[in-house]
Amino acid sequence: MFVSHIIVALVLGSFYWGQVQGFSLGVRRAEAFNVLIAAQIAYFITCRFLKRTTLHPRVLFGNPIAHLASLTTVGIMVFFTYVPVINTFFNMEPCVGIQWARICVSFVIMWILVEIEKVTFARIMPPLLRPVLRFVDAHSPRWMRLDYQPFRTPGRLCLTPKTATMAPQRKGTLVKSKAQVSPELQAAAEAATSGDGGGGGAARLPAGAGANGDAQQGTLIGAAVRKSCRALPPSRRRAMAAAASGDVPAVVSPQWLSERLGRPDVRVLDASWYMPAMGRDRIAEFKAERIPGARFWDVDGVADANTDLPHMLPSEAAFGAAADALGVTNGDTVVVYDCLGLFSSPRAWWTWKVFGHDKVAVLEGGLPAWKAAGFDTEVEPVTDDSLQASLRAARGEAGTDAGAAGYKASLQQDKVRSISQMRDLVDAIATGAVAGWESAGEQLVDARPAGRFRGADPEPRPGLRGGHMPGARSLPFPQVYVDGQLGAARFKSPEQLLAAFSAAGVDPQRPAVFTCGSGLTACVLALALQQARGGGPLPPVYDGSWCEWGALEDTPIVTGA
Structure with a gap:
């Protein structure tokens, strides 16, 4: 919607500006057409990264197909503008120099406005929209809610941490009478709960399950889930219970994080820290590679600056200011990781917990496990200001005010x-x-x-x-x-x-x-x-x-x- 309004404004603006300057209708049509295409090219370039700026080398030296597509489009613009047959068909006339200048300006305006929109939306809009979305979700029918999982593939019993649903083979009403379940379907339910009961398994229902297949499938839900849960190891049962209640488990897998990465209420923090004898540079490693969207949590920086003891807990105000600097709110889910696996990230987990943040988890295996699972990393350059944001905020430096934190920290003494x-x-x-x-x-x-x-x-x-x-x-x-x-x-x-x-x-x-x-x-x-x-x-x-x-x-x- 935002981009569409910009394109319309640029096209109509160039058209009427040409009218004011006395250009013919054909020339104004050609200019409006080229402004439309130029604005779309600019948006295509900015869309290469939906949340991050396009001012880095990957835009220039990235996907060659994107460059080829842009150049081809420019060639089509020139072709439509100057070929006489096309001009006659569309009632257009060739553009003059001043018009091409306005077309280029429209390209730049489009690019700048979308870049500004990316920055402001990512930082301003989510906190404003989150309460509205939660209210709508809480007052919507169940089938419209964000956590609703519709029926899956027909003939498969699907067990998930939040729901267990049976996809009917035909349209019909599910009933609860266990007496209607055939032996074949009961055997299928047993098969669904066998093995390690990982919570995501499924069993194929036997062909020709009976005339009352819809009803019989529905009756399997309760028995299958209860048997499945009993078959799970205690750790898996606890994880499923946490998922069902909406709680965040203390330790999460790379797959768990990948399914939630990019949500506005999920924040990822790199809490890497090394002993001097390890000979590693946590800041240089973060600059070189990180989980997409991760911010840097300074274990030594967000600490009590009035003692010589290393990484002692800061005050509530300082911790809240650091959270604000990283864009974390009290209701967000925070996932911390480190580059060794499970070394310094538990300290960050405990720190957030001790300041009253319930939804915090450690990524098991850290960045090595994330990469081993085949997930992408982010290599775009980061600024020193971004790296030092939590430290400077915690210490109230450079105009920051640790006493004016919006994040409300509550230390568990x-x-x-x-x-x-x-x-x-x-x-x-x-x-x-x-x-x-x-x-x-x-x-x-x-x-x-x-x-x-x-x-x-x-x-x-x-x-x-x-x-x-x-x-x-x-x-x-x-x-x-x-x-x-x-x-x-x-x-x-x-x-x-x-x-x-x-x-x-x-x-x-x-x-x-x-x-x-x-x-x-x-x-x-x-x-x-x-x-x-x-x-x-x-x-x-x-x-x-x-x-x-x-x-x-x-x-x-x-x-x-």
């Missing part, structure tokens, strides 16, 4: 442990001051490698003593990964995670506080515990971790196993 609280916890564990401590008290779990936990290996940060807090249990964070590999890391199954916690002397059903070197990989274990439990409250983390505890002279430290 009970999930963030301070040095004084950790002293109390260590004393309680050491003295057994809490009644029934072994069965009810909080556990202290350290995610650092075993050598650092024992004090045998030096800390990577200078000035820190070696060892661990009294009463802490050691569970090095790679032990929750499949094969213990950090590259393209994926979590073990919930059953294997429970076994890993138990083997480390940690009761997965009791409360636990997690710590590590700087509060980053502690969040890996916090997320792993939630995966093992199938949800539950957010586990608390000691934010300062060993960077704080190991640097103080009066904190008790134990070495050895």
Whole structure:
């Protein structure tokens, strides 16, 4: 609609402008025709990228067919304008120089207006339209809603996380009487629920299922879904339950994200962070390649600037300002990932969670898994201003106001442990001051490698003593990964995670506080515990971790196993 109005305005404007200047009707017709084609060429160029600017080399050196099509269209314009037979047929006359100048200006105007529309629509319109769309969706019939899934291929039982529908072979009314289900159809339902019950399987109904095929198919829904759910492993049942309730699972697959990528309420954040010894540059890697539409979440930048401790949580106002700078609202779904798989993204997940954002998930396997699944990446250049948006907003730099955040952050103080609280916890564990401590008290779990936990290996940060807090249990964070590999890391199954916690002397059903070197990989274990439990409250983390505890002279430290 927007583009159509621009084209109409340019065509009619050029036509009547020529009339004012005294050109003949034939000349004005030729000019209006060429303005129409030029505006469409400009729109064709801008459509190469629906949400991003076309001011980069991919427009010039991209698809050669697009260039050939544009040049061919220009040739047709000249042909229609100057060939006498065509002029006579369409009652047009050749254009003069000033008219070609206006045609070129119309091309530029069209391109500029569409580029402006892309920027303003992406940033301004979604927040304005989202409440309207939600209201319309909430007050619409079920068959008109966004999550409605119509009947599928005739003769197939389709099970999905949100619905289970049977596509009738003929038009008719579905009934609920189980007595009308033939043995053949019951066998088909059993076949649909066999195997791993992945929630997306389907079974072909037998041919000639009976005269009451429509009714019999409808009766299968309840029994098939119940049997299917019982056949699923616990982790899959929890994922299906989360999908059915509209909740966002804590860990999502590349396929899950690809199905939602581009929605106005889904935001993707690259939260990559590396230890200095890894020798990698997270900013350079983000500039080179990222998931389409991803913004950069600065783990070190969106932090407390008043302490020397690394990536400590910022204030509520600073976090809200960073969210605003990235275009995230309280109702958006946030998906975080990193370039190692599952290293720093759990810290971003925990940070958003601890500030009260419920709809946040970690992309399992990160960017390596996304690429391995065959999905495209974005390589267009990004500006330094875009990269530093969250950092500058959190610190209130360059005209930003961290106190005027539209995003409303609410810090869950009970999930963030301070040095004084950790002293109390260590004393309680050491003295057994809490009644029934072994069965009810909080556990202290350290995610650092075993050598650092024992004090045998030096800390990577200078000035820190070696060892661990009294009463802490050691569970090095790679032990929750499949094969213990950090590259393209994926979590073990919930059953294997429970076994890993138990083997480390940690009761997965009791409360636990997690710590590590700087509060980053502690969040890996916090997320792993939630995966093992199938949800539950957010586990608390000691934010300062060993960077704080190991640097103080009066904190008790134990070495050895």
